[in-house]
Amino acid sequence: xxxxxPEATVARLPExxxxxxxxxxxxxxxxxxxxxxxxxxxxxxxxxxxxxHLGSYGTRGVGYDVALLVDQIEYVLGLNQRRSVVLxxxxxxxxxxxxxxxxxxRGFRIAALFDVDDEIVGQRIHGLIxxxxxxxPLVAAEDPIAIGVIATPADxxxxxxxxxxxxxxxxxxxxxxxxxxxxxxxxVRKVDLAIELQILSFHQHRKSxxxxxxxxxxxxxxxxxxxxxxxxxxxxxVGS
Amino acid sequence: xxxxxPEATVARLPExxxxxxxxxxxxxxxxxxxxxxxxxxxxxxxxxxxxxHLGSYGTRGVGYDVALLVDQIEYVLGLNQRRSVVLxxxxxxxxxxxxxxxxxxRGFRIAALFDVDDEIVGQRIHGLIxxxxxxxPLVAAEDPIAIGVIATPADxxxxxxxxxxxxxxxxxxxxxxxxxxxxxxxxVRKVDLAIELQILSFHQHRKSxxxxxxxxxxxxxxxxxxxxxxxxxxxxxVGS
DNA sequence: TACTGTGAACGACTTCACAGCG
DNA sequence: CGCTGTGAAGTCGTTCACAGTA
Numbered sequence: 001x002x003x004x005x006p007e008a009t010v011a012r013l014p015e016x017x018x019x020x021x022x023x024x025x026x027x028x029x030x031x032x033x034x035x036x037x038x039x040x041x042x043x044x045x046x047x048x049x050x051x052x053h054l055g056s057y058g059t060r061g062v063g064y065d066v067a068l069l070v071d072q073i074e075y076v077l078g079l080n081q082r083r084s085v086v087l088x089x090x091x092x093x094x095x096x097x098x099x100x101x102x103x104x105x106r107g108f109r110i111a112a113l114f115d116v117d118d119e120i121v122g123q124r125i126h127g128l129i130x131x132x133x134x135x136x137p138l139v140a141a142e143d144p145i146a147i148g149v150i151a152t153p154a155d156x157x158x159x160x161x162x163x164x165x166x167x168x169x170x171x172x173x174x175x176x177x178x179x180x181x182x183x184x185x186x187x188v189r190k191v192d193l194a195i196e197l198q199i200l201s202f203h204q205h206r207k208s209x210x211x212x213x214x215x216x217x218x219x220x221x222x223x224x225x226x227x228x229x230x231x232x233x234x235x236x237x238v239g240s
Numbered sequence: 241x242x243x244x245x246p247e248a249t250v251a252r253l254p255e256x257x258x259x260x261x262x263x264x265x266x267x268x269x270x271x272x273x274x275x276x277x278x279x280x281x282x283x284x285x286x287x288x289x290x291x292x293h294l295g296s297y298g299t300r301g302v303g304y305d306v307a308l309l310v311d312q313i314e315y316v317l318g319l320n321q322r323r324s325v326v327l328x329x330x331x332x333x334x335x336x337x338x339x340x341x342x343x344x345x346r347g348f349r350i351a352a353l354f355d356v357d358d359e360i361v362g363q364r365i366h367g368l369i370x371x372x373x374x375x376x377p378l379v380a381a382e383d384p385i386a387i388g389v390i391a392t393p394a395d396x397x398x399x400x401x402x403x404x405x406x407x408x409x410x411x412x413x414x415x416x417x418x419x420x421x422x423x424x425x426x427x428v429r430k431v432d433l434a435i436e437l438q439i440l441s442f443h444q445h446r447k448s449x450x451x452x453x454x455x456x457x458x459x460x461x462x463x464x465x466x467x468x469x470x471x472x473x474x475x476x477x478v479g480s
Numbered sequence: 481t482a483c484t485g486t487g488a489a490c491g492a493c494t495t496c497a498c499a500g501c502g
Numbered sequence: 503c504g505c506t507g508t509g510a511a512g513t514c515g516t517t518c519a520c521a522g523t524a
Contacts, residue, residue, distance in 0.1 A: 002446055002450075014435040014439065018418075040419065078442055079441060083441055083444070085437070093340065096337075097433070102433055102434035105434065106434055147441075170443075170447065173437065177258060179259075185447070192342075193340060195254040196431060201348075201411070202250050204323070205242070206242055207410065209241060
């Protein structure tokens with residue numbers, strides 16, 4: 001029933017979905033691969049190939065039906081069934097995550113907040129009482145947890161992951177700066193601010209080192225601006 | 241001077257760096273590719289190839305000198321020169337980011353906080369006064385800004401990006417759920433919680449759909465546990 | 481001997497370019 | 503005619519397996 005999607009495609013589907021929601025709100029009923037691609041920040045060939053993997057049917061000469069495509073993508077991503085999310089660690093970051101609107105927007109429900117600090121346990125944050133981490137098994141027994149978000153310091157993260165796994169969680173989003181080891185079948189994704197900054201730093205270091213050399217090897221024709229970037233391509237009109 | 245590194249390698253260097261710092265604190269003077277690889281959550285072949293791109297010299301039969309490797313990686317990533325970071329948008333998330341310790345830990349310095357909301361401008365957050373976004377050019381003129389972090393709602397993000405670029409910023413970290421378009425030579429990286437959750441959701445949906453089929457097509461030999469995962473490989477000891 | 485560094489095989493993803501359909 | 507869907511080519515990244523060295 002579910003097609004086998006390349007990881008790279010899966011990672012882009014949520015972006016397509018957001019672009020489609022925007023288009024729907026703006027009143028578009030159909031959209032061409034070219035339009036949707038620019039809205040999502042990719043090129044149209046990639047978008048078409050991605051959508052073709054879903055077996056999704058566009059209409060040649062017309063484009064894709066926006067509402068239909070939304071349904072297809074939401075189905076494939078499993079966004080129909082509401083998934084319970086628990087958040088562990090309510091320091092600065094956890095506090096912010098608890099209030100993040102994007103959480104609720106796509107079928108995710110924050111089921112509980114956990115911490116181990118006595119100063120934090122018992123507090124009400126964005127409408128939920130923070131419970132002690134020890135209660136996690138009870139909560140999980142009541143209402144199966146789909147996804148656990150770890151926003152603790154690095155040293156506690158592995159043991160939190162172990163608890164989550166023991167409670168039946170099969171998807172973990174890790175904000176702690178460390179590697180987690182989990183049994184097979186459990187999916188871990190990592191978000192790390194410091195890593196992102198260091199990658200940006202590399203590219204700047206690279207550019208400033210290249211600057212001297214670039215002056216010497218300047219291309220005849222002198223079109224600058226095609227620098228190092230994996231980012232959104234800003235070229236607006238490539239004259240033919 | 242700087243070697244040409246594959247993007248995939250660049251993205252892993254910060255993780256190696258963190259692992260190395262941990263090892264150094266634990267008193268290790270040298271480390272083998274195998275040890276470092278597990279500490280960083282990759283396999284050893286990948287690690288060796290990555291390091292070989294830096295032209296880094298390990299010692300055959302021994303391993304890598306921890307302190308030396310730290311220096312090499314920090315140099316390549318450009319972490320020697322302190323880079324100024326500005327943060328735009330001090331809602332829930334921005335507030336948390338302003339207090340994030342990881343910011344300062346690797347040569348990044350928060351130079352200023354900006355917002356447009358009169359309720360927020362003027363507040364002191366983690367030791368810095370929030371300034372109005374209009375003052376960005378002044379701040380940039382005084383002290384060149386390397387990296388801009390956008391933590392605003394999606395609708396404001398593009399114009400913030402434009403202002404940052406106009407102020408000479410060449411690296412942007414975008415937390416807003418939207419695509420930014422920037423001129424060539426400006427590097428944008430995106431962090432999006434909702435996307436990560438949706439990817440996790442996909443894998444769960446996939447697993448639960450596969451469950452029925454898997455029971456029928458169970459492999460002779462019956463080794464379960466090698467599920468769908470791009471995550472840290474949890475295999476602890478693969479007996480030979 | 482124990483480990484690194486690396487050519488070569490492999491696999492994944494992207495891009496091209498066009499056949500084919502509405 | 504315009505646009506999707508897709509084979510085929512090209513690019514990038516990973517893994518293997520071993521030669522070579524301290």
